[in-house]
Amino acid sequence: MKLSLASKPILIVEDNPVIRKSIRDMLYSLNADTIIEADNGVAAINAMAKTTFEIVLCDYNLGPGKNGQQVLEEARHRKLIDYRSIFILISSEQSTSAVLGAMDSKPDEYLTKPFNAQQLISRLSRHFARRDYLGGIEKAMAKGDLAQAIRRCDALLERGDVKMRLHLLKMRAELAIAAGDFESARRIYLEVLQHRDLPWARLGLGIIDLQNNNIEQAIAGFQSLVAENPMLMEGYDWLTRAYEALDRHQEVEQVLQQALELSPQSILRQKKFAETADKNGNLEAAEKAYKAALKLGKHSVHRSCSDYAGLAKLYAKTNAGEEALKTLNEMRQEYANQPEAELRAATLEADLFRAQGDDEAAQQALDKALDLCGRLGSKAPRELQLEVARSCFLNQQHDKAEAILHGLIQNHIDDEQFLNNLRAMQSGVGMHNYSEIQIQKTRQALIATNNKGVALYKQGKFKEALDLFEQAIATMPENKTIILNMLKIIIHDLKANPSDADKERRARLLLKKARQLGVEQHKLGVLQMEFGKLHRPAAAKA
Known part of the structure; x- marks a missing residue:
């Protein structure tokens, strides 16, 4: 049976009008009747924001601006395409680094130029057959x-x-x-x-x-x-995670270096390598990687003001204060009116001005950073809050540092890696074990809350147990242990009272929050499984 593309919305992303016409003619020969064209990455993203396409044919090299890999990454990040869509990345590049870079983003299919109608039909037919066969699984996974x-x-x-x-x-x-x-x-x-x-x-x-x-x-x-x-890039990524789990940062750097030699276009690996090399004292390699990340990030959804801040901090370490200030000014221009960028700049400026002996300017910058940190609250990345606290210590404002650390410890008391980073920061400014008493008290309070909540639940006092955890979440809104335990109690209670819409709504919100906070999938998956079963009394027959 001949493949028909009738009624299937299709997007062609190609900067060359001659090639666009050639692809369009191939699609018309397959009864395509809904074709939209874009000649650059921004136009492609705008088109996908307006229309859900079943087929996206996207060239890798799109001239100035986003390339095809960056279009795919942003479309996935913004959920502009889903399991029903097929994204075919097209490229004339034959080098190993180019192909690996393109495949790193995991397009549904990959076509090398030049290609003919039969090759396109083969890719489309294969995908549609797979989608029809596995669609039920992928739909459930997407939900x-x-x-x-x-x-x-x-x-x-x-x-x-x-x-x-x-x-x-x-x-x-x-x-x-x-x-x-x-x-x-x-x-x-x-x-x-x-x-x-x-x-x-x-x-x-x-x-x-x-x-x-x-x-x-x-x-x-x-x-x-x-x-x-x-060529299995995922292998390097998982090897990196394993070394990180043992704090073997030299090996992390070496593995990332190997991966980047094969596939240098990965912005996330460049970022990771820059941070790791910086931590290891390999400042020359870190500087090169930060600059690579900035270049790759110019048109990427993964671009971040933290890359500029990282490079500026590196310059500060090497006493290149003017270069650091210049980099911060570039960040301000690139991220105008973005509070996080301004907070990063003000925090580092406080340190730079203090090192230059300009105490008045340092205090003004720190006051600005504290104001921004207070306004951003938990929206400020936790590592950035640590930087602000560090600056407070360096400027002899221990009470303000302590106020910031109090909230961080409460929310992240169950994250030992973060607590080690906090301890390292304090040791670096001569404040060894400054927060150790608070860490121990917070840990004991968390254990006591959990034990009491679980005991109340086992006694059948569901409302009291939930009230206790709600109070704990009010003071520790990002504490993963509290969120997981509250989820367990709500889901277990829903098994007995499946029609409680308020609890169901609360469970959904907590599941979403747990995902946002990065709770390990294997811990969250068990609860997702139990919650999913609640809504399917006849599911076993499906």
């Missing part, structure tokens, strides 16, 4: 309904479709990891590896080892994987 996604995946596996079995097993293992069911995922990966040595199965085993805190075993697995599959 965050892990229970439904797993049920649908299991149902397809039971059909015994040999051609799709490996793909389904890969999806099923990834769903198991997301749900925190590591044993099921491990069984699947080991079953696959008994028959074929597939990199994705080995990667999955390493991820499970890392999540189970078998970090050395995970490192060994990832090292072996990238040695045998040097």
Whole structure:
């Protein structure tokens, strides 16, 4: 049966009008009747913001401005495309670095110029067949309904479709990891590896080892994987995470360097490398990476004022004060009227002016930073709040530093890595163990609150338990442990009272907040599974 594109909204993104016409003619030959064209990345994003396209054909090189990879990243970040869409990245680039850079963003399909109508038809047909077959699973995944996604995946596996079995097993293992069911995922990966040595199965085993805190075993697995599959960029990313878990920052830098030599167009890896090299004292490499991140970020959705601030702080370390101030001025121009950028600039200026002996200017900058920090509140990144507190210590304003740290400790008492960063900051300004008493008191208070809340719940006093956790959230709105425990109680209560709309609404909000705060998926997945089951009394028959 001939492929028909009738009634399917299609977007062509190509800066060359001749090539645009050639692609358009190919699509018309397939009965396409809804085609929109864009000749640059910004126009493409604007088009996707107005229309949900089923097919996006996007060239990689689009002239000045965004490239095709950046268009895809922004479209995904802003949820302008979903599981029903096919995004085909087109490129004439043949170099390893260009291809890896393009594939890093994981387009649905990749086409190399020149291509003909039959090649395009083959890609589209393959995608539509896959979408029709797996659409039910991907729809449930898009909604965050892990229970439904797993049920649908299991149902397809039971059909015994040999051609799709490996793909389904890969999806099923990834769903198991997301749900925190590591044993099921491990069984699947080991079953696959008994028959074929597939990199994705080995990667999955390493991820499970890392999540189970078998970090050395995970490192060994990832090292072996990238040695045998040097183009598998995900392997480098997971190896980096494993080394980070052991605070082995020199190895983190080395692995990131290897990855960037292969795929230098990754802005997120450039950022990570800059920060790590900076931390390790490799300032020359850090400066180069910060500049690369700034260049890559010019048209990227991942651009951030923190990249300018990082470079400025590096200049400050090398006593290049004028370069630091120049970089901050560039940041202000690039991020005009953005409070976070102004806060970063004012905080660093306080340190720079103090180092130059201009105490009055330093105090003015610090006062400005404190005002901005107070207005931004929890919207200010926590590492930036630490910088403000550090500046307060350096300027002998310990009470103001303590006020900032009080909120940070309350919200992040269950994040040992962050607490270590806080301790390192204090040691760096000669305030060793300054907050240790507060850390211990906060930790004890958190344990007491959790124990009391769980005890109330076990006694059947659901309202009292919820009231207790609501009070705790009021004082610790970003504390992951409190949020997770409150979620557990609400979901368990909903099992007995499934028609309680207020509790259901509260659970949804807490799940959303937990995702925003970066709660590990394997911890959140179990609760997502339980919550998903509440709304499907007949789901077992589906």
